[in-house]
Amino acid sequence: MTTAASASTAEAITSNIGHPLPPNVRLLPGRDCWWVIRDTTIARLPREAVTSASAQSVILPEAYDALRQQGFFTVRPADVYAVTVLTATACNLGCAYCYQNTSLPQEGSFAPPRIDKAVLTSSRVGEVAAFIERQMARFDLKKSSLLLFGGEPLLNPSGALQMLQAMRPLGLADAEMITNAVLLTPKLATRLAEAGLRRAQITFDGGKDDHDSIRVTRNGRGTYDTILRNVIEGSAQTDLHWHFRVNISHRNMGDLERLIDDLGDAVPQGRSSLHLALIDDTGLGYDNTVDYSSDYVELFTQLVTRAVRHGMFVPISKPISSCPYCGVFGGDRGAVINADGKLYSCWETVGREDWIIGDVENGYLPEEHVRPRWVACDYDIKSHGTKEQAQRFFDQIDAVALDEMYACHNQVLTMR
Amino acid sequence: MRQRPVTTPSSQALAGDDECGTAWAPPVRRHPVCLMNGYRADDAHLPCRPINGCE
Numbered sequence: 476m477t478t479a480a481s482a483s484t485a486e487a488i489t490s491n492i493g494h495p496l497p498p499n500v501r502l503l504p505g506r507d508c509w510w511v512i513r514d515t516t517i518a519r520l521p522r523e524a525v526t527s528a529s530a531q532s533v534i535l536p537e538a539y540d541a542l543r544q545q546g547f548f549t550v551r552p553a554d555v556y557a558v559t560v561l562t563a564t565a566c567n568l569g570c571a572y573c574y575q576n577t578s579l580p581q582e583g584s585f586a587p588p589r590i591d592k593a594v595l596t597s598s599r600v601g602e603v604a605a606f607i608e609r610q611m612a613r614f615d616l617k618k619s620s621l622l623l624f625g626g627e628p629l630l631n632p633s634g635a636l637q638m639l640q641a642m643r644p645l646g647l648a649d650a651e652m653i654t655n656a657v658l659l660t661p662k663l664a665t666r667l668a669e670a671g672l673r674r675a676q677i678t679f680d681g682g683k684d685d686h687d688s689i690r691v692t693r694n695g696r697g698t699y700d701t702i703l704r705n706v707i708e709g710s711a712q713t714d715l716h717w718h719f720r721v722n723i724s725h726r727n728m729g730d731l732e733r734l735i736d737d738l739g740d741a742v743p744q745g746r747s748s749l750h751l752a753l754i755d756d757t758g759l760g761y762d763n764t765v766d767y768s769s770d771y772v773e774l775f776t777q778l779v780t781r782a783v784r785h786g787m788f789v790p791i792s793k794p795i796s797s798c799p800y801c802g803v804f805g806g807d808r809g810a811v812i813n814a815d816g817k818l819y820s821c822w823e824t825v826g827r828e829d830w831i832i833g834d835v836e837n838g839y840l841p842e843e844h845v846r847p848r849w850v851a852c853d854y855d856i857k858s859h860g861t862k863e864q865a866q867r868f869f870d871q872i873d874a875v876a877l878d879e880m881y882a883c884h885n886q887v888l889t890m891r
Numbered sequence: 892m893r894q895r896p897v898t899t900p901s902s903q904a905l906a907g908d909d910e911c912g913t914a915w916a917p918p919v920r921r922h923p924v925c926l927m928n929g930y931r932a933d934d935a936h937l938p939c940r941p942i943n944g945c946e
Contacts, residue, residue, distance in 0.1 A: 508927060517923035524930065541930035620917070649917060676914065720914050748918040790918040798915055822915070852915065881923055 499794075500548075502532050503874040509534075510877045511542065514797055518547050519881065555648055556616040557799035557809035558607055562595040562634035564626040564814055564826050568655050569693040570680070572724075574757040574823050575626070585695040589626075590826030593814040595634035599835075603812055604641040606835035611645065614807055620649040620799075623672075624822065626814075629658040632666075634814070639670040647671055651718070655690070656702045656709075664709035675709070676718040677702060679738070682730025689727060703741060710742045717747040719787075721778075724754040724763040728774070735778055739785025748788040751775050751872075755856035757823065767860035767868035775868075776875040783879040791873040801851040806839060820849045 496502055501512040502525065509525045511518040511534070524538035534542070542548065566575070569585040580587035595603075611619060621642045623635050629652075639650055651674040652667065659675065679702070680689040687697025706717060719738050721731070738747065754763045765771055779789050796802050799809040801821045811819045813826055816835040824830035832848050833839035859865070924932055 510923075515919040515921060517921070519923050519925045519927055520930075521927050524926070538926065538930055541926050541932075542924070545924045545926070545932055547924060651917060653914075674917070718914075718918055748920075750914050750918075752914060788918055788920055790913040790916075790920075793913055793916060795915075800915070877923070 496532075496534065501870065501873075502534070503870050503877070505874055506878045510874060511547070512791065512873070513547065514793065516547055517791070517877065518542055518545070519877075553799070553808050554616060555618045555620050555799070555808075556607065556611045556614065557620045557622070558603075559622040559624050559800060559809075559811045559822065560595065560603060560638055561593070561624045561626060561812070561814045561825060562628040562638065563631040564590055564593045565630055566625060566627045566655075567630060567657060567692060568627065568690060568698065569695075570690055572722075572754050572756075572759065572761040574755070574759075575826065576759060579759050579761060585691050586693040593826070594631050595638065595814040597633075597637060599814070599816055600634065600637045600641050602816055602835045603638070604645065606812070606838070607642070607645055607810070609838075610806065610810065616646075618646040618648040621647060621651070623650070623652040623654075625653070627655055627658070628652055629654050629663065631814070632658075632663055636666060636670050639667070639672060643671060649673055651676060655698070656705045657692075657698050659705045659709060661705070661708040661712045664705070664713050664715060668713040668715050672715065674716040674718055676720060677706065678720040678722055679734055680722050681727025682733045683737075685727035685729050686734070703737060706738075707741045710746065715746075717742050718750065719747060720750045720752055722752050722754050723765060725765055728765075731774075731778055732781060735781045735785065739782065739787060744786025745788075747786075748790060749779070749782040750790065751778060753859050755853065755859075757856050763859070765859065767864040772868055772871045775872045779872060779876045780879050783876065789876040789880065791876055792869040795851045795853065798851060801849070804849055805842070805845065820845075821852045821854070823852045823854065824848070824850060 499513060503510040503512065505519070508522060509520040511520060520534070520538050524535055525532050526535060564575070566573070566589065569580060569587055571580050571587055573587070573589075575590050576587040577590065578588055607619060611617070619642060621638065623638060628635050635652065639647075642650070650672050652672055653676045656675065656677045664675075678690070679699075680686040683699040686699040690698050692698060709715060710717065721734065723731070735749070738749070753765055754761070756762060782789055798821075800811050802808065806818070811821060811825060812835060813819065817831050818833040818835070818839060819825045819830055820832060830848050832845045839845055860868070926932060
């Protein structure tokens, strides 16, 4: 511990011994331990390391010192420049709640109006890569990560493949695609994996019946079987990892356990992860009565437990301030780039004229223009509860996820 | 029905420290620091062994 940064960290910790934890550290009661969390760094402490004599829990000095010695509190500087690139803003599906819709679909329609269409062309790929290279040089970052996004990115597969190839000379350390997977045939999955894609993030909207009434093509057809088949075949023919997002509202509570079972059976153990998400009303008027109450904590923890026992990884929640795109003002750690080359601060403003903050040819606009447009995702959602309720909700679910994944198991877990 | 704002009030710029989901970030599979054994780090400590694959 010789650097100035380390010294200041140690000083801050010393002053916190015997006092409540710093605001960026979470302390969660586990089944037989305490979980201590700072961003994505997790530690497990024995029960006796924490005292709850006062109103707030306090880590005892010996345990605090042990954490410090393990580097738990050391903040490492970012070394990866993270970019989200949309290859196409159009979508082959018509999910009514999508934040890229500009209004709810009309009665009987499965094709809600969306943000303006744009496609990532070959020439634009070069411009995007040149912008990324300039930004990485400016912030002295040697590694990059790419998230291919849309719309549906596979409406422009050549754009996705070209973008992956263009990033290879830029220290590409990780590449993911958020796709609905309807077009993710095994052949295309193989080509993408060969080009450097490591992971596909795919959303389900409940068990088959619910999913097929919500996640529909733009002429109203269900997509569950097609998506699941593509995951199974893509998993067999590539080394891709799969991150399943399950969007939850009061409309799809019917058969979520069956969905988890289907997902668990589709991918070998250790190659998939799960994120349960509440559907937000982003201003469209798409309601969701599911909230942060204890009933839903119980449901979510049951689903998380089931997923872990299928061999899925369940990442814990993170503060949105850690987001590489919006978490630091001005794009120092990453960028969100539309298919037309325009820059935005987050995914939810992409394609909206009023939220443009620059473009890949000319870089970011002056600060006075960017600052009022610098927002994080969820900047305008209808809340599911108070901030305190949200914190309790995520804390309880995360504690169960950690217990299930890491603790208390001296024998192989099996499904009951 | 609420309308999407055309400008953002400064109070909403950067949503701040709300816990949120993880779909925007890669799922980080890092072994927790296990200090169950007298506050000594012990990767071999059986109950801390991850069952779902650390990267």
